Amino acid sequence: MRSTALQRFLFVGGAMLATGLLATCLTGTARATGTWASDPLNGNGDAVAAIGFWIANGSAALKRAVPFGPETYTPSTTWGPAPTPDGAPGSVAPAEAAGTVPGSGTSETITLPKTIGKVFFIDNQGKERWCSATSIQSAHRNVVATSGHCVYDPAATGQVMAEWVFIPGYFDGKTPYGIYAGKQAWTHAAFDAAEDYNRDFAFVNVYGGLRVTGKTQVTAAEYESFTGVKWTAADGRYYIATSENTGRLCDVVGGQGLAWNQPAEQVTLAFGYPAAPHPNGIKPYTGALPKYVYGRPANRAYLSADPVIDEHIGMLGNWTPGADGSPWMTRYDNTTRLGYVSGGVSLFVDQDRDGGFDLITSPYFDGETAAVYQQADAVPSGSVLGPNVS
Structure with a gap:
């Protein structure tokens, strides 16, 4: 259900903000007029049900899922002036997973981060x-x-997606680090209210992870009384699961940093799961494994009439939908697998109109991006609780 009103966040003072700043080592000053919108995704009981939905019948729903993205968009872009920062550069430092020993040495190949996955x-x-x-x-x-x-459905203004979960390291129905159900979604008010792709980014609070460790067939009565992860098979049989909490997301896989009001032309790595075919039908990716693309975005804005954008930055790459939401990282450290998220894949563009995407674009992350993030930063989630979760 939609929240009753959009709220305006002043990025100044206050005990809640001060706590967040200290905890995340945030530097720089964000603009003081950022507006944000927020909606709940799953209550605690709904979170357990969402996890059950996705892992039922051998993770059948996970395996059936297909990429979501602007498949009907083949925007024509033109160049504009360089994006303009709305204040001083700022950042939030990345953090290792709990108990992780920092890596050492160097590598000639890119080491994929543990933090990436699919929603x-x-x-x-x-x-x-x-x-x-x-x-x-x-x-x-x-x-x-x-x-x-990937949080608010562009085809249903202001409506959040249902059964929203994040699975880091996802592969073929496997959930190596657990499943993290979404609790609260945060985005810029302009995207929530009007699908403004200049603000096509979101931050989501997730509950502590849950890992399913086994399943048992039960009677209908046993099924009804069970409060943990459960599902009904296609043949009508009832199953309940044994589960364990994996802990907070960043404690398990670490967390990337965030940067805003940065020079657009920094060396950038994007990590994600491209999968859909190009407009010409060629399908170079399967979405089964994460990929990366490396480049240096141009120091200019990309403009489009449909969808309307005038503040995107772009990087050469032949990625396709499925990579929507992929983080753009600067200052990426190949040993720690951590860097600073300074953008995220929003649109795919066929610049030369030959039927193949050759450019990926991202909103320019500025102080208003930081203001939306700071709302998510302040919210605790807790675990997916229940008597049938260890």
């Missing part, structure tokens, strides 16, 4: 979908960064 959800048409995303550092170590259109 799964049901769109307004009832279809099982997924996007790319990453864990990001926060005071309560419980925030996921992705695209706004």
Whole structure:
């Protein structure tokens, strides 16, 4: 259900803000007029049910899910002036997973971060979908960064996706680090209210992770009285699961930093799961494994009439939908697998109109991005609790 009103956040003083700043080592000053919108995703009981939905029948729903993205958009872009920062540069430092020993040495190949994964959800048409995303550092170590259109459905203004979960390291139904159900979604008010792709980013608070360790077939009565993860099989049989809490997201996989009001042309790595075909039907990716693309975005804005954008930055790459929400990272350290998220894949562009995407774009992260993030930073989530979860 939608929140009753959009609220305006003043990025100044206050005990809540001060706590968040200290906890996440935030530097720089964000603009004081950022507006944000927020909606709940799953209550505690709903979170358990969402996890059950995705892992039922051998994770059938996870395996059925298809990429979600602007498949009908093939925007024509032109160049504009360089994006303009709205204040001083700022950042939040990345954080290792709890108990992690920092890596040492160097590598000639790119080491994929543990923080990236897929978000799964049901769109307004009832279809099982997924996007790319990453864990990001926060005071309560419980925030996921992705695209706004991977949280709020562009086809249903202001409506959040259903059964929203994040699975870091996802592969073929496997959940190596647990499943993290979404609790609260935060985005810029302009995206929530009007699908403004200039603000196509989102931060989501997630509950502590849950790992399913086994299943048992039970009677209908036993099923009804069970309060943990459970599901009904296609043949009508009832199953309940034994589960364990994995802990807070960043404690398990670490969290990337965040940076805003940065020079656009910094060396950038994007990590995600491209999967859909190009407009010409060629399908170079499967979405089964994460990929990366490396480049240096141009120091200019990309403009489009449909969808309307005038503040995106772009990087060369032949990625396709499925990579929506993939983090753009600067200052990426190949030994720690951590860097600073300074953007996220929003649109795919066929610049030369040959039927193949050759450019990925991202909103320019400025002080208003930081203001939305700071709202998510202040919110604790807790665990997915219940008598049948260890």
